[in-house]
Amino acid sequence: MKHLIKNGTLLLWNGTEYSLEQKELLINNSVIEKIGGITPEDAELCEVTDAENKLIMPGLINLHTHVYMNFMKNSADDLPFNNWLFDRILPIESKLNKDDFYWGTMLGCIEMLRTGTTSYLDMHICENECAQAAMDSGMRAFMGKCIRGEDLYEKDGDFSKALEEQEKYESDLIKFVLSPHSVYACSEKMLSQVADEAEKRNMLKHIHMSESKKEVDDCLEKYGKTPVDFLESSGFLDEKTIAAHCVKLNSNDIDILRNRKVNVATNPSSNAKLCNGIAPVSEMLREGVNVCLGTDSAASNNTLNMFREMNIFSLIHKAKKEDATTLSATEVLKSVSINPAKALGMKDEIGIIREGSKADLIFVDLKANSLFPNNNVVSSLCYSANGSEVESVMVGGKFLMKGRQLTVIDEERVYFEIDKICRKYL
């Protein structure tokens, strides 16, 4: 299937900065084949989309989330972390059945698509159903069953289930990563086993790291090291590691992240909501750490809207540093596109518009009141957009939303099922 996208404004990256260009796009199956210079022969048998007044930009990448929790949003707020987790979230999670995970994930996919996210990195706790929902949504997903415990190879443990899921669902759009939960939920032995398996299988590792003061204090007490230092000495950290949160870091931790080329998924809303603080993002960027943005779950955020996250990300760090030059709009935009693409091993394939990249694109309405006038489009994406400006979404050359209508997911059915789930548990 070929698509010709006409009359749109492309957001292009030249290696240093973003620019806007009025050029046609030719998409052949899942890939951008040509940017401009499209001949009448090229355009033969194409499905044509008129993108007048639309910004065509790379779909956003959410580098840390737990999508199935979407139905829990606004069900446990204004609570201290331990009450939030142990009194509210975990008791609900323990009762969920497989269908609940499926519909919860579908609800999250709707929210992500409607607000311009095309790829996400998911840590889930229910093998098969979350991957099935990702597949049914048409989105690009990187996922892994959360691994916890003492020994990776225990019978019927999380690892064996994670591998079974990978075997069943891995595809061009769905890739699997190894997801040990954290230093407090996995033994030292298990973390080394995960590192060995990841290397052997050429897989990414996705872990929560240094999220809270308690996590760091407990790790210091148990191992005499910070979580970063401890994972470094376990041989866990490398350029194929994606570490979520990284809030409580000292300067030695940041040196380790830089030296090991660890990718960081920062989650400013979740860290603020759960009172864990503000990550040292400008310090990490200064050291050249690859900083990417994630929402965390909708139970701790309470949305998967990456435009809102970009806005909070930018403002919270300017306020913290009392310096308006902290985190430019360009750096923020990179943190949801170019940087996470690199973290996911898909540099130049997603997160950027170039010939040969995947056609994961969003169409943003430049005439939307929130963005108009278009004095500086990169700034408006960071500071003015709220996600409602996303008019169409394409993943791998296929429209999943067109003219604000979802084309693959049956939205009414999802809401019907979610209503039932909420009546059952909340």
Ligand SMILES: [Zn+2]
């Ligand atoms: Zn998380």
